[in-house]
Amino acid sequence: MIASMLLTAALTASLLPPPGGADDLVPAAIDSVLAQPTDPFFYGQPFAAAGVSWFRDTAAPANARTMIDLPDVDDDGVADFAVGYDDLDASATLHARSGATGARLWSDSPGGGFFRVPGGLARDGDRLAVAVTSAAARVELRHVADGGVIWATDLAREPDGASLAAAYQVRFVEDLDDDDIPDLLVAAGVGVGAAVLLSGADGSEIWRHATGDTVYGVTLTGDCDGDGTPDVAFVGGDVAPVLGLLSGAEGSLLWSQRLTGPGSAVVAGHDLDDDDLGDLVVGTFSQPESCLFAYSLADGAQIWSSDFVITDDVLSIDPLDDVDEDGRTDWLIAGFDNAANAVTATGFVAWRSEVTVNNGGHVLAARPAGDLDGEGTIDVICTSVDHWVYAFDGKFGFLLWAMDLRARGTAVTALPDPAGVGKPGLAVAAKHVIEVFDGGSGLASGPEVFFNEHAGELNVVTEILSFTYPGAHIILFAALGTGELVLPGYDQPFGLDLGSLGVVAEYPGPPAGGQGFQIPPLPRDLVGSTIFVQSLEIYQNGHRLLSDVESFDIVDG
Numbered sequence: 223m224i225a226s227m228l229l230t231a232a233l234t235a236s237l238l239p240p241p242g243g244a245d246d247l248v249p250a251a252i253d254s255v256l257a258q259p260t261d262p263f264f265y266g267q268p269f270a271a272a273g274v275s276w277f278r279d280t281a282a283p284a285n286a287r288t289m290i291d292l293p294d295v296d297d298d299g300v301a302d303f304a305v306g307y308d309d310l311d312a313s314a315t316l317h318a319r320s321g322a323t324g325a326r327l328w329s330d331s332p333g334g335g336f337f338r339v340p341g342g343l344a345r346d347g348d349r350l351a352v353a354v355t356s357a358a359a360r361v362e363l364r365h366v367a368d369g370g371v372i373w374a375t376d377l378a379r380e381p382d383g384a385s386l387a388a389a390y391q392v393r394f395v396e397d398l399d400d401d402d403i404p405d406l407l408v409a410a411g412v413g414v415g416a417a418v419l420l421s422g423a424d425g426s427e428i429w430r431h432a433t434g435d436t437v438y439g440v441t442l443t444g445d446c447d448g449d450g451t452p453d454v455a456f457v458g459g460d461v462a463p464v465l466g467l468l469s470g471a472e473g474s475l476l477w478s479q480r481l482t483g484p485g486s487a488v489v490a491g492h493d494l495d496d497d498d499l500g501d502l503v504v505g506t507f508s509q510p511e512s513c514l515f516a517y518s519l520a521d522g523a524q525i526w527s528s529d530f531v532i533t534d535d536v537l538s539i540d541p542l543d544d545v546d547e548d549g550r551t552d553w554l555i556a557g558f559d560n561a562a563n564a565v566t567a568t569g570f571v572a573w574r575s576e577v578t579v580n581n582g583g584h585v586l587a588a589r590p591a592g593d594l595d596g597e598g599t600i601d602v603i604c605t606s607v608d609h610w611v612y613a614f615d616g617k618f619g620f621l622l623w624a625m626d627l628r629a630r631g632t633a634v635t636a637l638p639d640p641a642g643v644g645k646p647g648l649a650v651a652a653k654h655v656i657e658v659f660d661g662g663s664g665l666a667s668g669p670e671v672f673f674n675e676h677a678g679e680l681n682v683v684t685e686i687l688s689f690t691y692p693g694a695h696i697i698l699f700a701a702l703g704t705g706e707l708v709l710p711g712y713d714q715p716f717g718l719d720l721g722s723l724g725v726v727a728e729y730p731g732p733p734a735g736g737q738g739f740q741i742p743p744l745p746r747d748l749v750g751s752t753i754f755v756q757s758l759e760i761y762q763n764g765h766r767l768l769s770d771v772e773s774f775d776i777v778d779g
Contacts, residue, residue, distance in 0.1 A: 277324040279656040283307040286651030287336035289635040290343040292366050295327050296320055301637040303649045306336040306343055321637045324656055328369040332362050339438055340538055340587055341391030346404055351392045359387035359414045375425035377414045387413025395442040398470055399428050411436035417456040429473030436460045439487045444500045446519050447476055455502050457485025465504055479522030483509040487539045492550040492567045494525050503553055505536025526569035534558040540590055543600045543616055545572040554602055556588035562604045562614055573619025580608035591636040592646035595622050603648050605631025611650045627652040
């Protein structure tokens with residue numbers, strides 16, 4: 223169904239009723255396929271090449287934990303990006319890099335490194351907020367242009383110099399202290415254990431809600447207590463897992479809800495319980511039944527859970543397009559369950575696109591990435607410790623392309639149209655690697671295809687299968703029988719009754735963005751028969767798109 227919506231077919235050959243019907247097919251051995259050919263015909267299908275890498279740097283620090291797009295810092299017409307690393311001993315754990323060449327534009331050390339929850343960087347125009355795990359849980363505000371520090375605040379009030387204190391996440395929020403400058407929310411863990419609101423003007427502390435336990439995530443919500451100020455939700459709790467709501471004006475606790483596992487991420491969503499308050503979507507760390515929930519903003523009552531679907535660490539929750547077209551924003555989930563997941567506002571898993579389980583297969587980063595395939599919806603980019611970076615269609619979750627990073631993928635961000643062609647770019651980080659891709663490239667490279675070598679007899683109704691991957695198409699005749707098609711890493715049925723297979727022809731396909739290809743001449747033995755054509759795009763890890771079957775008649779001349 224999905225493929226039929228996305229793939230089109232156009233035949234320029236004459237489509238005539240079969241003389242006497244398909245039963246008039248003259249049986250022919252595969253060996254005769256290349257003999258006495260008919261005129262060629264055209265089979266149309268849009269497709270494009272795999273993601274194109276613009277540059278690759280293999281001398282980066284070890285593990286990037288967070289990335290964010292920047293404006294055009296170096297004035298070359300291409301958007302740039304910042305990346306933060308977890309190596310606490312590195313002299314420059316924060317880099318700004320060119321989106322065009324990958325070169326470092328500036329680098330500095332905020333005195334610590336970044337945690338695996340990818341919230342340590344936030345940007346508001348030309349200001350970059352930084353939160354790191356360090357001796358004192360430092361939060362900084364920097365100029366995007368040169369990395370210069372505007373102000374710096376240590377959250378740990380009595381650092382002992384020997385232990386690390388954690389600032390896990392920082393978010394810009396609207397002005398809560400009435401000085402006309404956006405403020406910053408911070409989630410702090412070990413050594414601090416608090417949700418903190420800082421002045422965007424000078425970094426001074428507006429309020430702090432101490433939990434005595436880790437806080438992993440914070441977000442601004444609607445006004446629950448009716449004082450005219452938006453409120454603040456937080457999640458965390460390594461010892462006592464908790465979701466809490468705080469007064470945005472003063473940081474006092476309005477309510478708290480015990481969670482089944484430590485809260486890892488929280489976002490404000492749509493009103494799900496019809497009380498005119500937008501409710502909360504919460505991710506947790508590993509639990510046996512569910513790691514994703516929705517709670518009422520009014521009192522913390524649970525609204526839904528993704529039971530037995532997302533059952534491992536949730537690392538991030540990002541807004542996605544309205545996948546189910548119900549008028550509400552849906553959610554993109556990344557975590558340790560070997561997949562990128564799109565979850566609707568009501569908790570239904572709209573699609574789940576799995577990665578391999580190599581090295582654990584965890585998806586450490588998944589981000590909305592703009593419209594990569596030109597279909598008009600926001601698509602998804604994700605990296606996995608299986609060494610691959612994946613681009614998925616945001617509406618249906620099928621694979622657009624995948625590329626081998628040759629290292630464990632750890633972070634990713636989209637760059638707003640760096641090439642000026644109406645499509646985003648993608649900056650991806652892996653262990654010791656920084657790579658930037660042309661996000662609008664299209665379909666994936668496929669695995670090598672192996673066929674059984676024996677030839678069969680063509681039957682009354684013959685099927686032609688078109689396997690497409692960059693640079694080539696393989697056209698097959700399939701005689702109904704017991705033959706076997708072997709695709710490495712792929713063991714699902716294709717939806718066709720495949721029999722003994724033989725390769726008819728292999729030849730270059732159209733360029734990226736091209737439409738269709740010409741099927742070579744066919745044997746005259748097939749004149750008068752009904753032919754069925756089906757297109758299968760093969761991707762790494764067994765992903766596929768299978769088009770509708772197109773049927774037509776083979777005519778002579």
